[in-house]
Amino acid sequence: MNTPEPFAGEPVHTPVRHHILSVLVENKSGVLARVAGLFARRGFNIYSLAVAPAERHARFSRITIVVDAESAPLEQVVGQLDKLVNVVDISDIAPREAVERELLLATIPTDVSNRTSLLDILGLAGASIIDVDPGAITVMLAGTPTSCDELERALEDHASVELHRTGRLAVPRLGRDVPPATSERGPR
Amino acid sequence: MELTGAQALIKSLEQQGVDTVFGLPGGAILPVYDPLLDSSIRHILVRHEQGAGHMAEGYALATGRPGVAMVTSGPGSTNIVTPITNAHMDSTPLVVVTGQVATTSIGLDAFQECDITGITMGVTKHNFLVRSAHEIPRAIAAAFHLATTGRPGPVLVDLPKDVAQSTMEWWYPAGVDELELPGYRALAPLDEGEVDRAVSLIASAQRPVLYVGGGTLKSRATDELRAFAERTGIPVVTTLMARGAFPNSHELFLGMPGMHGTYSAITAMQRSDLLIVLGARFDDRVTGRTTAFAPEAKVIHIDIDRAELGKIRRPDVAIQGDVATALRALEAAGAAPASLATWWSEIRSWQAAYPLTYDEAPVDGPLRPQHVIETLAANAPEGTIVASGVGQHQMWTAQFWPFEEPHSWVNSGGAGTMGFGVPAAIGAKVGRPDRTVWCIDGDGCFQMTAQELVTARSEGIPIKVAILNNSYLGMVRQWQEMFYDERYSEVYLSPDLPDYVKWAEAMGCVGLRATNPKEMRDVIDEANAIDDVPVVIDFRVDATEKVFPMVPAGASNDDVLVHPSQRKETR
Ligand SMILES: Cc1ncc(C[n+]2csc(CCOP(=O)(O)OP(=O)(O)O)c2C)c(N)n1
Numbered sequence: 001m002n003t004p005e006p007f008a009g010e011p012v013h014t015p016v017r018h019h020i021l022s023v024l025v026e027n028k029s030g031v032l033a034r035v036a037g038l039f040a041r042r043g044f045n046i047y048s049l050a051v052a053p054a055e056r057h058a059r060f061s062r063i064t065i066v067v068d069a070e071s072a073p074l075e076q077v078v079g080q081l082d083k084l085v086n087v088v089d090i091s092d093i094a095p096r097e098a099v100e101r102e103l104l105l106a107t108i109p110t111d112v113s114n115r116t117s118l119l120d121i122l123g124l125a126g127a128s129i130i131d132v133d134p135g136a137i138t139v140m141l142a143g144t145p146t147s148c149d150e151l152e153r154a155l156e157d158h159a160s161v162e163l164h165r166t167g168r169l170a171v172p173r174l175g176r177d178v179p180p181a182t183s184e185r186g187p188r
Numbered sequence: 189m190e191l192t193g194a195q196a197l198i199k200s201l202e203q204q205g206v207d208t209v210f211g212l213p214g215g216a217i218l219p220v221y222d223p224l225l226d227s228s229i230r231h232i233l234v235r236h237e238q239g240a241g242h243m244a245e246g247y248a249l250a251t252g253r254p255g256v257a258m259v260t261s262g263p264g265s266t267n268i269v270t271p272i273t274n275a276h277m278d279s280t281p282l283v284v285v286t287g288q289v290a291t292t293s294i295g296l297d298a299f300q301e302c303d304i305t306g307i308t309m310g311v312t313k314h315n316f317l318v319r320s321a322h323e324i325p326r327a328i329a330a331a332f333h334l335a336t337t338g339r340p341g342p343v344l345v346d347l348p349k350d351v352a353q354s355t356m357e358w359w360y361p362a363g364v365d366e367l368e369l370p371g372y373r374a375l376a377p378l379d380e381g382e383v384d385r386a387v388s389l390i391a392s393a394q395r396p397v398l399y400v401g402g403g404t405l406k407s408r409a410t411d412e413l414r415a416f417a418e419r420t421g422i423p424v425v426t427t428l429m430a431r432g433a434f435p436n437s438h439e440l441f442l443g444m445p446g447m448h449g450t451y452s453a454i455t456a457m458q459r460s461d462l463l464i465v466l467g468a469r470f471d472d473r474v475t476g477r478t479t480a481f482a483p484e485a486k487v488i489h490i491d492i493d494r495a496e497l498g499k500i501r502r503p504d505v506a507i508q509g510d511v512a513t514a515l516r517a518l519e520a521a522g523a524a525p526a527s528l529a530t531w532w533s534e535i536r537s538w539q540a541a542y543p544l545t546y547d548e549a550p551v552d553g554p555l556r557p558q559h560v561i562e563t564l565a566a567n568a569p570e571g572t573i574v575a576s577g578v579g580q581h582q583m584w585t586a587q588f589w590p591f592e593e594p595h596s597w598v599n600s601g602g603a604g605t606m607g608f609g610v611p612a613a614i615g616a617k618v619g620r621p622d623r624t625v626w627c628i629d630g631d632g633c634f635q636m637t638a639q640e641l642v643t644a645r646s647e648g649i650p651i652k653v654a655i656l657n658n659s660y661l662g663m664v665r666q667w668q669e670m671f672y673d674e675r676y677s678e679v680y681l682s683p684d685l686p687d688y689v690k691w692a693e694a695m696g697c698v699g700l701r702a703t704n705p706k707e708m709r710d711v712i713d714e715a716n717a718i719d720d721v722p723v724v725i726d727f728r729v730d731a732t733e734k735v736f737p738m739v740p741a742g743a744s745n746d747d748v749l750v751h752p753s754q755r756k757e758t759r
């Protein structure tokens with residue numbers, strides 16, 4: 001089992017010690033409630049959670065959960081999760097061995113006075129403008145959680161920004177010893 | 189063959205070999221009660237759905253087979269949540285079928301609608317909402333598979349009324365592969381490396397203890413346990429859930445550990461250098477303050493549920509697996525410690541100094557509850573099954589009943605559910621009609637579920653109930669006496685309101701009463717002579733009697749309060 005590593009970068013939103021669980025579940029009604037309910041019941045803190053149908057099999061969904069590793073030992077979280085009958089496979093990925101990405105969308109009111117500084121910020125962050133009207137722009141950034149944190153902070157000075165983040169997805173980094181899935185089960 | 193969903197449900201239960209269903213009908217489950225009339229399955233009509241659930245648990249605990257209950261939607265289903273929770277805490281295999289409003293009404297607050305799968309999500313091993321009649325056989329087969337394999341537990345199947353009424357072409361899953369449980373694997377193979385490490389820990393142990401929990405009974409590992417203990421000479425403690433897993437009369441047996449355990453069991457664990465944990469989970473009632481529990485002990489933890497390994501106490505060797513299989517592997521490897529002579533002489537001195545004890549009862553009464561239990565046991569035929577409620581009477585029964593065989597103890601451990609005793613005893617008697625079944629109950633507990641004696645009488649289930657009537661919620665009273673300066677708050681019941689004898693008679697049972705030792709012996713003989721109707725005995729016991737030994741809640745297991753007669757001046 002990997003020891004959670006301190007998160008590299010400014011921990012604005014991210015807990016100091018976090019761990020990523022990539023959980024393959026049966027795509028059935030109520031399964032998300034079972035997973036979320038288990039975390040609530042056992043006092044495991046979820047920092048972020050992202051769900052979507054998995055890969056090619058519509059039978060399964062993938063839930064990517066960023067767990068606050070301070071709230072419970074990781075083996076406990078994995079062990080309890082593994083007992084949910086609808087959970088098919090769990091891989092736990094230590095942050096240092098993960099490629100993590102997150103999507104940020106923000107709608108920002110614009111006028112002559114802020115346009116230049118705003119464009120600077122967006123340019124620096126590598127964000128792109130995906131929608132415009134005379135009074136506002138919508139921008140997106142798909143990047144590391146740190147870069148999303150940084151953009152969010154940079155936009156703090158801009159009044160009435162509406163900002164949404166997806167929570168992160170992660171896959172193991174290539175070219176390393178990829179940690180084995182902690183669950184021995186797989187779809188049969 | 190075309191069947192209705194209701195017929196398919198009953199036929200599926202028959203396929204699973206179900207002989208008895210405990211239940212009570214209502215609107216949403218009505219369709220299923222019709223084909224029940226044509227089935228060989230015996231249905232036991234309870235007076236409250238909680239009774240159905242505890243009966244199913246009692247049946248399961250006494251037979252080792254899953255208990256089955258069936259109730260209607262809404263309040264019928266919520267009434268059975270307590271037994272489901274109880275079964276979940278004690279890993280008892282249960283299949284509960286609940287009626288549900290029609291699929292077209294779900295989510296619309298229809299009459300007697302209730303999100304029972306949502307409510308029971310955290311207290312079942314799994315639950316299903318069946319959405320088509322075709323799915324019924326699979327849901328039932330899967331429910332039994334889940335309830336009985338791996339770490340057993342309760343599984344709920346919620347059946348909407350329109351699904352029960354629609355039709356399907358009969359089929360039944362041919363095997364586990366057709367259950368569509370891609371995320372479920374009951375058993376992982378034993379890790380040989382861990383077994384080897386266990387063998388070497390055992391070889392170097394000087395003060396080992398076998399800490400035996402309910403999982404040992406669940407995996408039917410009692411023969412393996414006995415063989416292992418006898419070959420190695422390692423002392424055995426059995427938890428509240430594991431009474432009967434090892435014979436009380438055996439010389440290697442130390443008794444029950446924990447809050448009301450024997451001094452020798454508690455202290456042997458505290459001084460131990462190796463705990464071999466078999467299907468137990470370091471419950472707080474066993475460990476006392478966990479940081480002070482068995483401080484010098486290394487731990488070999490064997491459990492089928494990997495989440496138990498390290499949940500409370502970090503094991504030195506963790507073996508995920510079935511207890512019987514793991515014990516066979518340890519046997520095959522010849523795991524054995526060196527001489528335990530010194531260890532045993534220490535243990536024998538604790539046993540001699542602090543046996544379980546109580547003061548003799550005055551000739552005129554009141555009775556001593558422990559004396560009643562010992563007399564009941566002494567006059568009970570071999571193989572008697574004993575059930576209990578929750579409270580002092582339960583602890584005294586666990587302490588003083590001489591358990592000799594597995595599945596002879598029917599008890600609510602993890603949840604501590606008052607009212608468990610009477611219905612659970614009924615379920616046990618249904619499962620083992622050849623056995624005498626005593627329920628040793630508290631007066632408080634009895635009042636929670638006594639109406640099921642009407643069920644027992646009308647269904648011809650002759651259990652025997654011994655009420656240890658101390659006119660108090662005695663266990664709570666004990667805590668108030670000891671830890672709240674004798675400030676008694678809302679614990680007094682009454683010795684004679686209700687009149688238990690008249691109440692028993694009103695329910696068609698024989699009612700008896702004893703207030704002193706002479707009467708006690710007479711009524712026990714009288715009760716033992718009756719085998720056609722249930723018997724209830726009102727034993728008037730001393731209200732001030734307390735359960736000892738006791739480790740106060742949150743204290744270290746080093747601080748055992750023994751019986752007052754055993755306390756030394758310096759203590
Ligand atoms: C359903 C439920 N409610 C409350 C409790 C708390 N409780 C534990 S023991 C006890 C007293 C039980 O009284 P009684 O059945 O008379 O048994 P006694 O302790 O007197 O032997 C109570 C109230 C419980 N365990 N279960």
Ligand SMILES: [Mg+2]
Nearest residue numbers: 630631660662
């Ligand atoms: Mg009482």
